[in-house]
Amino acid sequence: MGQGAIPDSSGQKDRGAGMTGTTHAVDMRGIVKHFGGVKALQGVDFQVEAGEIHALLGGNGAGKSTILKVLNGVHVPDEGTIEICGTKIIAMSPEASRDAGVAMIFQEMSLIPTLSVAQNVYLTREAKTGAGLIDDRVAERKAKELFDMLEVDVDPRALVGDLGAGQKQLTEIVKAISQDARVLVLDEPSTALSVSDVERLFVFLRKLKSQGVAIIYVSHRMDEIARIADRATILRDGRHVITAPLSELPIDTMIEHIVGKRSKGLSDVARESAELGEALLELVNVSGAHKPQDISLTVHRGEVVGLAGLLGSGRSSLARVIAGIDPVASGEIRVAGTPVQINKPKDAIDARIALVPEARATQGIIGAHSVASNISMAVLDHLSNRSVMNTQAVRETADHQIKHLSIKTASRDHAVSTLSGGNQQKVVIGKWLAADPDILILDEPTAGIDIGSKSEIIRLVRDLAKSGKAVLMISSELSELLTACDRIVVMSEGRAAGTYPRHDLDDPNLPADDTMHQLQAAEQKLQFHIQEALKHQGHAHVHQ
Amino acid sequence: MSTSENLSSGTGIVARFGLANWRQNIIYIGFAVIFLIFALTLNDKGFLNPNNLLNIVRQTAMIAVMAIAMTFVLSAGEIDLSVGAVAGLASVTTAMAIDVGGLFFGVAAGLATGIAVGVFNGLLTTRIGIPSFLTTLAMMGIAKGVAMWVSDTSAVPIIEPAYSWLFGGGSIGIIPVLLIWMVVLGVIGHFVLKRTSFGRRVLATGGGETAARYSGIDTSSIKFRVLIVSSMAAALAGMLYAGRLQSGRFQLGEGDELSVIAAAVLGGTSLFGGYGTVIGTIVGALMIGLINNGLILMGLEFSQQLIARGGIIILAVALSQKRS
Numbered sequence: 045m046g047q048g049a050i051p052d053s054s055g056q057k058d059r060g061a062g063m064t065g066t067t068h069a070v071d072m073r074g075i076v077k078h079f080g081g082v083k084a085l086q087g088v089d090f091q092v093e094a095g096e097i098h099a100l101l102g103g104n105g106a107g108k109s110t111i112l113k114v115l116n117g118v119h120v121p122d123e124g125t126i127e128i129c130g131t132k133i134i135a136m137s138p139e140a141s142r143d144a145g146v147a148m149i150f151q152e153m154s155l156i157p158t159l160s161v162a163q164n165v166y167l168t169r170e171a172k173t174g175a176g177l178i179d180d181r182v183a184e185r186k187a188k189e190l191f192d193m194l195e196v197d198v199d200p201r202a203l204v205g206d207l208g209a210g211q212k213q214l215t216e217i218v219k220a221i222s223q224d225a226r227v228l229v230l231d232e233p234s235t236a237l238s239v240s241d242v243e244r245l246f247v248f249l250r251k252l253k254s255q256g257v258a259i260i261y262v263s264h265r266m267d268e269i270a271r272i273a274d275r276a277t278i279l280r281d282g283r284h285v286i287t288a289p290l291s292e293l294p295i296d297t298m299i300e301h302i303v304g305k306r307s308k309g310l311s312d313v314a315r316e317s318a319e320l321g322e323a324l325l326e327l328v329n330v331s332g333a334h335k336p337q338d339i340s341l342t343v344h345r346g347e348v349v350g351l352a353g354l355l356g357s358g359r360s361s362l363a364r365v366i367a368g369i370d371p372v373a374s375g376e377i378r379v380a381g382t383p384v385q386i387n388k389p390k391d392a393i394d395a396r397i398a399l400v401p402e403a404r405a406t407q408g409i410i411g412a413h414s415v416a417s418n419i420s421m422a423v424l425d426h427l428s429n430r431s432v433m434n435t436q437a438v439r440e441t442a443d444h445q446i447k448h449l450s451i452k453t454a455s456r457d458h459a460v461s462t463l464s465g466g467n468q469q470k471v472v473i474g475k476w477l478a479a480d481p482d483i484l485i486l487d488e489p490t491a492g493i494d495i496g497s498k499s500e501i502i503r504l505v506r507d508l509a510k511s512g513k514a515v516l517m518i519s520s521e522l523s524e525l526l527t528a529c530d531r532i533v534v535m536s537e538g539r540a541a542g543t544y545p546r547h548d549l550d551d552p553n554l555p556a557d558d559t560m561h562q563l564q565a566a567e568q569k570l571q572f573h574i575q576e577a578l579k580h581q582g583h584a585h586v587h588q
Numbered sequence: 589m590s591t592s593e594n595l596s597s598g599t600g601i602v603a604r605f606g607l608a609n610w611r612q613n614i615i616y617i618g619f620a621v622i623f624l625i626f627a628l629t630l631n632d633k634g635f636l637n638p639n640n641l642l643n644i645v646r647q648t649a650m651i652a653v654m655a656i657a658m659t660f661v662l663s664a665g666e667i668d669l670s671v672g673a674v675a676g677l678a679s680v681t682t683a684m685a686i687d688v689g690g691l692f693f694g695v696a697a698g699l700a701t702g703i704a705v706g707v708f709n710g711l712l713t714t715r716i717g718i719p720s721f722l723t724t725l726a727m728m729g730i731a732k733g734v735a736m737w738v739s740d741t742s743a744v745p746i747i748e749p750a751y752s753w754l755f756g757g758g759s760i761g762i763i764p765v766l767l768i769w770m771v772v773l774g775v776i777g778h779f780v781l782k783r784t785s786f787g788r789r790v791l792a793t794g795g796g797e798t799a800a801r802y803s804g805i806d807t808s809s810i811k812f813r814v815l816i817v818s819s820m821a822a823a824l825a826g827m828l829y830a831g832r833l834q835s836g837r838f839q840l841g842e843g844d845e846l847s848v849i850a851a852a853v854l855g856g857t858s859l860f861g862g863y864g865t866v867i868g869t870i871v872g873a874l875m876i877g878l879i880n881n882g883l884i885l886m887g888l889e890f891s892q893q894l895i896a897r898g899g900i901i902i903l904a905v906a907l908s909q910k911r912s
Contacts, residue, residue: 150802154799154802154803155796155799156791156792156795156796156799156800156803156862157795157796157862158791158794158795158796158858158861158862158863159788159791159792159795163788167788167792167800167803167805168785168789168803168804168805170785170788172785176784177779177783177784178782178783178784178785178787178788179783
């Protein structure tokens with residue numbers, strides 16, 4: 045990036061002083077953490093040096109966020125030792141972690157939008173006049189010096205609420221640095237940032253690195269990691285897999301380590317070749333206000349189409365646009381060949397489109413209400429006669445879905461919150477199936493449910509397609525998409541980067557009936573396509 | 589690319605100091621406009637008579653004193669509905685204590701009443717977690733009930749000229765003591781909110797409680813303290829009422845909570861926390877007094893005054909609301 049030689053700032057105190065090569069900035073050894081019966085971490089070692097950017101990688105459930113929460117003092121480990129900058133931490137707590145110099149950068153979590161940048165940076169450590177009154181002008185001057193020294197372009201007088209996402213994040217990091225943070229933890233820092241903001245962040249991180257700050261960088265974007273990180277640690281299933289310099293970890297090697305050997309379970313779900321009917325859902329150059337951009341896509345009767353991509357790639361935005369929650373900015377949506385105007389959720393429901401949303405607890409169910417009441421929620425008009433509910437019809441509808449989806453509940457009158465995650469998800473699906481939609485959109489239908497229920501949900505998705513519905517499915521777990529879908533669209537930055545028929549992802553060199561290894565190979569291929577898409581999109585923007 | 593982004597953030601700043609500031613300052617413009625209208629139309633009825641203007645101050649000083657503290661409560665994202673009833677209770681306890689033990693004992697009893705109520709409100713809100721809306725709503729009834737009970741629902745006379753002069757009745761030359769109370773407390777309130785770390789923590793707590801906690805602010809303690817400040821200000825207002833009327837009565841301050849909250853919100857303090865201005869609050873209180881006075885001079889009946897006052901307040905608050 046042509047900025048390799050960043051001038052040394054003499055104003056900053058020497059954070060590296062007293063540290064020899066044998067002292068790690070972070071030294072975690074043998075960390076074990078169980079949650080009930082779930083082994084989140086099974087003896088993980090994790091070392092980070094001062095003055096390096098260390099990437100932490102792993103798939104969903106690999107233990108990344110758990111080990112960071114241990115480092116941050118939120119979780120107390122069952123076993124293991126933690127040393128920060130040479131000091132052994134005996135009683136771990138958020139305060140102890142902070143006092144030892146660890147700063148976790150939350151997405152805008154520690155900034156107060158109604159205060160200015162300078163006021164936020166020096167919150168609880170305000171500059172005072174001789175009379176003991178706060179002097180914001182001194183704070184603004186100090187903040188300006190600090191921002192100038194770190195070459196960060198943010199106006200200290202601006203209100204934080206008026207800043208863009210990138211500036212907010214830089215402000216948060218500066219705040220941490222001004223509090224003598226020596227270990228910075230950044231969890232998916234680029235998700236909310238534009239390409240130019242990411243560039244600014246990188247320049248800044250390199251500057252901090254040159255001053256001896258240890259930076260832990262968590263991201264799913266391997267192109268970013270390849271550019272910014274010095275070393276990487278990969279976790280899988282709660283275990284340490286490898287720690288190596290980035291030069292020894294090309295992207296496909298990283299993917300191999302992250303995916304590893306697939307545990308059984310999902311590969312059991314038989315993938316069937318779909319018998320396709322007519323096109324039920326057609327999108328022609330559909331764009332939303334910001335995302336998605338220019339999506340053209342067709343889903344046929346009997347087909348499951350998957351949307352793959354990282355957080356913020358526009359998958360859920362696309363789902364919301366189709367379901368009428370977000371407005372369509374341009375383009376055309378056709379249902380069964382007829383163009384439809386979708387301006388509000390009711391329009392989508394009338395066009396027989398149903399969205400099973402991503403956040404089950406807030407958008408999907410009312411936990412305190414009964415199974416029957418939840419299932420009938422979307423079709424109350426049909427189950428009522430002049431606004432008076434036909435309780436008999438409500439019971440029948442509920443019973444039908446409970447049986448159809450084999451929802452495990454003591455009775456239709458039990459509160460949904462008493463059900464397991466998988467069964468709650470079935471209630472949400474049942475709620476929409478009660479409306480008898482032709483087109484079903486599922487956003488992360490397996491989030492937060494156990495592996496057994498997952499394969500049941502996947503099987504259900506296949507059955508729904510077979511019964512003549514068109515299904516659009518979003519999932520961050522590639523193995524699920526690969527098991528459920530006939531076609532997978534890779535999205536990146538709001539655009540469709542590529543469409544891959546499922547059988548194109550098979551490995552012809554492996555026996556077709558070795559589903560486990562086939563799934564593993566396909567997952568690596570798909571992961572590779574997603575990373576490639578990121579790279580291309582990134583370049584396209586930079587050259588604009 | 590970076591230029592275009594700088595430009596867009598630049599327009600954001602323009603918008604903030606242009607339009608949004610216009611909204612923030614609507615109270616001052618509104619005050620001036622209403623004053624001008626009354627001056628032109630009601631001059632023959634003595635609106636501009638210095639005595640009438642000082643009367644407006646005398647009538648609004650108690651509202652202003654409570655509203656200064658309410659600015660802190662609202663800025664911290666809380667609310668205190670008990671202020672009116674607490675003022676009534678403090679007027680009664682002060683009057684009774686003066687009767688027993690003289691001036692100092694009376695003042696001590698009044699302030700102790702405020703502290704006791706504040707601690708009660710604060711503990712229920714921060715320790716048990718009952719929203720301050722409910723805590724103080726309940727306290728409104730309790731305080732009024734206690735005041736009625738201990739005074740046997742009758743007025744308690746105060747025969748102590750020094751008290752009456754100091755708390756409400758007196759004046760230095762032409763300047764009423766009530767005006768001095770209002771100005772002194774206003775200046776202190778303004779500096780505490782804008783220039784002390786306590787004030788900054790109050791604004792931070794209301795602006796983003798989670799973020800404030802992550803920054804090491806004990807938000808419970810901040811809420812506890814603003815509720816105590818509010819109850820003490822209410823007690824002081826009750827003492828001022830008592831001094832002005834030379835008696836303590838449970839009805840004093842009744843219904844004031846609405847005027848107090850309206851004064852703060854009119855002044856530009858956010859009902860949702862994070863923004864507050866003591867000067868705006870005082871002007872807001874004066875504006876409510878101004879409107880009351882003008883409507884009386886116009887010869888409107890009480891029923892009509894209520895309607896007109898409500899309408900003007902709604903208009904002013906609607907204009908001063910921040911749009912997100």
